[in-house]
Amino acid sequence: MAVAGKPDAAARALLAARSPSAVGDRIKVPALIVQGQADSLFPLSHADAMAKAIRSNGAPVAVDWIAGGHDGGDRETERVEARIGAWFDRYLKEDTGAGTGPAFRVSRTGGVDSTDGQAQLRGATGDSYPGLRSGEQTIPLTGAGRPQTFRNPAGATPPAISAVPGVGGGLSQLSSLGVGLSLDFPGQHARFESQPLTEPLRITGSPTVRVTVSSDTGEAVLFGKVYDVGPDGRQQVLPAQLVTPVRVGGAQNGKAVELTLPAIDHEVEAGHRLRLVLAATDLGYASPATPATYTVGVTGGLSVPTAPGVRTEATGLPWWVWGLPAAGALVAAVLLLTARRRTTAPAPDPELADVPLQITGLTKKYAKSADRYAVRELSFRVEKGQVLGLLGPNGAGKTTTLRMLMGLITPDDGEIRVFGHAIRPGAPVLSRVGAFVEGAGFLPHLSGRENLELYWRATGRPTEDAHIDEALEIAGLGDALARAVRTYSQGMRQRLAIAQAMLGLPDLLILDEPTNGLDPPQIREMRDVMIRYAAGGRTVIVSSHLLSEVEQSCTHLVVMDRGRLVQAGPVAEITGAGDTLLVTTAGDVPDPLVDKVGALPGIGSAVRTDGGLLVRLDGATATVLIAELVRLDVPLTGVGPHRRLEDAFLTLIGGGSA
Template sequence: FTTGAAGGLQPAPLTAPAAGNAGPQAPGCGRFEAQLCAMYERVAVAGKPDAEARELLERRSPSAVGDRIKVPTLIVQGQDDSLFPLDQADAMARTIEANGAPVSVDWAAGGHDGGMRESGRVEARVTQWFDRYLKGDEGAGTGPAFRVSRSGGLDSTDGLVKLRGASGDRYPGLTSSPREVPLTGREQTFANPAGGAPPALSSLPGIGGQLASLGAGLALDFPGQNARFESAPLSEELRVTGTPTLTLNVRSTAADGAAVLFGKVYDVGPDGRQQVLPGQLVAPVRVEDAGQGRSVRLRLPAIDHSVQAGHRLRVVVAATDLGYASPAAPASYTVSAQGPLAVPVADGVRTAAAGLPSWVWWLPLGALALAAGLLGVRRTGGGRGAVRAGAAQPEPALADVPLDITGLTKRYAKARDRYAVRDLSFRVEKGQVLGLLGPNGAGKTTTLRMLMGLIAPDAGEVRVFGHPIRPGAPVLSRVGAFVEGAGFLPHLTGRANLELYWQATGRPAEDAHLAEALEIAGLGDALERAVRTYSQGMRQRLAIAQAMLGMPDLLILDEPTNGLDPPQIREMRDVMIRYAAGGRTVIVSSHLLSEVEQSCTHLVVMDRGRLVRAGEVAEITGGGNTLLVAVERPVDGVTVEKVAALEGVASAVAGDGGILVRLDGATPAALIAELVRLDVPVSAVGPHRRLEDAFLTLIGGTA
């Protein structure tokens, strides 16, 4: 709603009401009709829609005009989309097909939770569809009646997710060719906590699908807040295409007799630890009149996912989920599974075996030639977002180098001649604590995001231990990162938070090195206390410990001392130094120059996206032409002006402990002689070793 309101929630000008509108716009409604705005505000306060809201929404919904759509329709729906799931595409397809219109359905990779990852293929198909049905070009291909993009794993050369197309000559719907999978699990009672908190985690709204596509999806279910039902290990691979369904018996102690549940199906590995939530999707369901028990058919999220032989299916029915509102009043739900899980397999859908990418196989010959030409350009041009056949292989000579950046460049998306990072190159060795410095807008955060594989560079490359960084690159498991504002569950202890975080990664518990990380973080007995009792400094150290789980060889810390008082900052400094002392490497981005000077061994100074200086801290602070003239007693402004006017002196300013003099041709010996002539009470002259002044000298006026 905020996005749709013009200018966010700024008051809109009062205008004459549009036809059918209830009146002038209210402040904050933007371009929304007053009737819709009032309905939204009423429902947002109540937490659920009333009868009037339901009637209005249904009247404005596409379902209200579905029986009037009789033109050829191509429906493209993202598979990783918790806002518009695949069952919406299914409802459209069934409605329009009933009108006798030609319909094709395309399940594309991506969605609102991570962006459309194959927009080029989708645009090409839409163009073909329009050529056929708007231009009337009888030779234009329209593609199969049903197509779905399937992950082919990670490319071994560049770490990018490979996609393959599967298709069928008819749209199978969501429950085609169901296969029954028996489940075990007794009747279970669990709680909806007061306030609906803490909620289970199925995805991070807006990016959950993107995480899933990179193999980095997270899922977290709290004990006592869900029921679980599990299959035996599968004897053969099972390809799920559609909506698994399961009959449940539900009882609720809520005052209104209702139960709000969230269903999801996991793919669980042979050891039981690694589990994948396909698409990071969850199905919400509200069961009315469940006070005395009620049978309900649970429709789990529609997915296309392959479950390997030896894996199991796990159905979880939870009381809460981060992506949805749930009742605030505490209640308990009792749930039992009635029969097997029905899994659709869509036997008529076949995966393309062609060597070309899946998005070109169905195009007509003319378009196929164009697609092949585009592929040639992308494979050789190496431009932005290119998928290169000859992508860089691991470099054995850099196998022991934690970080090597060469020619790294990133332009601003809407300004092709402006650069966030430009031709940046530097190297970080083992055991170093490297400070990444620069004024606001220097490109530090963009550099760190490219380093962690979150965004792709326009040119240049990042190598970690010789491996090129791409989204999902396996070498990223050797990198730990702390970003300001780590989210902890306040009612749990520090130890429980760390253990749950590590469980969510799916890696074995013995790989966490929990004791070692905690020793470095130095939390002591506070580890067994609830996080809500922690000071800001303790939360920061817990966040550092979380980043150190698994003892990554390269640790990235972005502003780790934010919000800390001086004693806490000193403790954080000790944490970084102790971590690097074991032969590991730390990169820290910070605005506290005095702390960087005391904790870092090396520096990289950036300005306007470029490298200004790189080297050891002592080299950068001790070099140059700036001297500190210590004086026995304070000197007046006239004396400082006389020093500044000396030949070979560029500037002189009074500072802490004396006069800061920047030479421009004069030697230190000549300067001392002139100071004595001016009766300046000199007690010592030496290189000025404060990082702050060296930093300001390096970046000039941009500070």
Template sequence: FKKLWAGIFFSTGDTDPSSPGGRPAGAAAGNGCGRFTAELCSLYQRVAVAGKPDAGARALLEARSPSAVGARLKVPALLVQGQSDSLFTLAQSDAMARTLTANGAPVAVDWIAGGHDGGDRETDRVERRVSTWFDRWLKRDTSVDTGPAFRVSRTGGVDSTDGRATLRAATADRYPGLTSGTTDLALGGTPQTFTNPPGAAPPAVSAVPGLGGGLSGLSSLGVGLSLDFPGQHARFDAKPQAEALRVTGTPTVRVKVTSTAADGSAVLFAKVYDVGPDGRQQVLPAQLVAPVRVEGAKAGKDVTLTLPAIDHEVEAGHRLRLVVAATDLGYASPVVPARYTVAVEGPLTVPTAPGLSNRAAALPRWVWVLPLLGLTGAAALLLTARRRTAAPAPDPELTGVPLQITGLSKKYKGGDRYSVRDLSFRVERGQVLGLLGPNGAGKTTTLRMLMGLITPDEGEIRVFGQAIRPGAPVLSRVGAFVEGAGFLPHLSGRENLDLYWKATGRPAEDAHVDEALRIANLGGALERAVRTYSQGMRQRLALAQAMLGLPDLLILDEPTNGLDPPQIREMREVMIRYAAGGRTVIVSSHLLAEVEQSCTHLVVMDRGRLVQAGPVAEITGSGSTLLVSLSAEIDDVLVEKIDALPGIGAATRTEGGVLVRLDGIDPTTLIGELVRLDVPLTGVGPHRRLEDAFLTLIGGAA
């Protein structure tokens, strides 16, 4: 009997007779049942006093359950179930999935983060999936993608910018159920005797229904709330894991239970903890516990315990611990004292769902908007679901193009001014592209739109033919270091890299950590806390983080900040070698001499617009930018004369002469015009310095 949840329901339903809706006949005022019908009111009062349902209660509950009509349900069903939910556990969606599948109905199962205990961090994603499900089965639109047959959201780490848990997803083309791909773990420990205390108090704590969400959602990161009182439980440990083990489903174990209660019964609460290497720190996945009532155990009785359904990774060096307790805060227990003895009769069998594959998922929102009633919440969700905005289809002609930006514009918030306006350019494989422009040119805004961090007002960005949206799967092929990297200061450099990669949900062997660490070149500092790092060391660690997984497109925003000259040279060589392997690098920097030495192509921006794009050699030395050498001292009047000539785009004074950008005039005609103006000319030739070409392109100091 779920004591706390039932109490919450009936106490919130006990309304004043004068309130809208009133109270139906048979429901007495102040009886704790409120607007519930008389027969349900009577059921609750009997069960709340007895602590267990009688035969009449069971019959009524079964008659009102969806299981009563399960055999008649044959419509397509999307089952969305919260993992942190002590009211409706994952076993509920499993039972529905098995029933509907047996009826021949199309079924998809989605285990979301949160639940009645854990808040709702995936409202937008679930609403989009509900919309597409309706589009497919109500509108009969066969072109929509309703998603995988099974999806589970997993906590993958912590976003270092705001401390929020990040989510990733694992999917399968069929629902595996709760017992697929099992592994047996031997449990140690002799038979143990413990006590059910008088009045069942104090009770053990697994979860506080409706209130324990923040911690239950972070249980996979080693955070949780649980309490078992000494002398009121037995525990049995498995050996530490040699390698990580992902448990997906319901673990089971066979035990022998003996009870000293007068009727030979025992009420037990079974749970499996993840125990750290020190043996003391333990976390209860999803804060869930399984209640079991055992009858006829006076002389001992063999029982198979079915533990709560969970999706949880046990790290290498950690071990699982089975705890069987006599009490739990959320449930009713016998108030008469008794002693129970529990002995393990077999291994702990854990399901692993081997068919699941991981993929990256969007960062979550941390929203505490939890409906109290499951059916009411589901109905509200379906009624208010917004239609999904479909992403543009992939462009097959651009699948080999790392980046193409077309007509990109973004206005400043709350105004009509543009930070980026009508920007278009293309980047090919093997290029090291320098993104140049003065402060306020729109470079970082462009990079943030490219990463899906902000949405453009107009235009589109395609990476390998895929349109960029927040959380777009193709972003898994992009590594980025934009506006500085956030690290957890108390962790070492290596631990930060490991945690970051875990958050991606990709296999550890795909990280190519050794290559990234060679680039970082931090030596022994890699094992020190990041808070002890210099700025240069943080930059190198950020570069290594961006290069984990050897992404096909690497984006670096001011990567040389804080580096000394040898480190800058090393960074330059890294970028060149990286692109030489067929990958692409985009680097934004103010160090023009470094850009000139490391980049093959340039995009120059000013005031949000594209000024020029092309190979470095074309922009610095050939084509439209020339250096006019003079024999006399250069003054502003002379520069203005040259700038006023027809066909001159811009003229800028520089060391050794005047930089001239041609716009409709050829070099021969230019020389004739300079002679006509009596300019003391000593030569006109191609310019070879990026700094001067850059200043010319953006109009000097503007």
């Protein structure tokens, strides 16, 4: 049933036996029903059904709609527990002096607390429970009588968005303040709107509407919702982030049904409109994967309950409503006067206009510490076309350095200049910097290209400046760009994230651990992406713990330890010093000859490798070795130092880990 959405006879019997409705006619004791407004699992309609069933038995019933619920938000734990305690005192301890509260109470958002950003709640009460259809008013809808046709796409993707997991509860509380997140895709929904309201309208309960539905498959799955739309017609808020899923069968030739929309408590301001939307998909629900065409028409208007007997509690203005703004204005004035000199960025340095990065005396102390440094007196320079590897053991200060470079945190001393401009939070020159740090979040139902286009539009920069095709060509995603991101492998997601960092073709690209979670072939592909990007004269800075990959992909290194610079320079220069020499030969060296080289005085060992021999010196010099190789008729073509980056790194930092 969870997959198909269609209960069979056994499932229906089980639901009927386990549902509260199976015992509703036997509950004859006083009942306090507490239900969350931010709850798509157990909506307010469930509390309504319980209240009606128990009240019909003659028992006292009180209903309390709290602000939170299973979707999140404020569950008002302290207030609810106090009310439950008073209820038990009254009906279990028979304390006639205990107050049980009103027959109906609903928590309403009355603003935002400026001290912690939380929604402020006010109670609205009624002498009796109004139900979900009290004081109904009919709101005419434009387009009523003119059916609209739309489609359920193959695979039901992309789905409409009514709530985002993890934030839906918080948004539902703030929906009355004009904050919300929702999205309906063109061609996948029908919508009908009211005229602008001439006066405020408080909706308390479940709006209803009569519609006629037809489907070319004979069955339609719809998701009904009512938006509060601002005067501009674009800003829309979905109260409590709730939708009503409904399956309409027997709709081959059209079927008339009454839809009961989500129960809400929401005030619509004068000048706003109501927008009824019937969508074919929703991110929070499963929809038929088979394509279908639906036609929906509205009969009459939208009936909205107003619960006229419910009154909002009056609240006085606390002192901070007027006191904090005045104090804030005074503090802001003082800060502007005293901090202007400190926050003004130094003038650009024309001599560094072509230098991607120069760091001078960079210092950052740990928070709440006077003598412990995350980065201390760090200085280095990066030129155009370089792929710079930033190396160091855990705690060396690499991430702190990158965060300061991107303007995310402010150094205690020193400066960072990018193309001659000093870095400050929000500095304009940061538009020439692209960054990939700890992965990127993508909408899984959109394709790779659609995700990049959406990200670039969010920056507000001109479309022609994105250079999406160039970035994608470097990232090498090929035909996968047209597929939904949820089908991507980890390596493809990493490359898409780097392509996102490359949008606009920034002159300086910062990559923090870009190979995390990748297998060896994917790591090799990532290496090629970095090399191709720098080949165009741009600069790449990469922080990684995979020393072998850094050695193969980077041209220069900066090695840090305990916040300080240990060494900086070309990779070949840093790995060049060592006691092992690479002897290149014109052909393969036979085993007996290899043994003779290894037995020479002052030679520690000799082993065959691709293209020659690796010879470890143990007292002999390179000059002596060459003379002996010539004497033994080794087909010598060259001799040079050979040391792995890992050996050099461990030597520099004294045996730590990257």
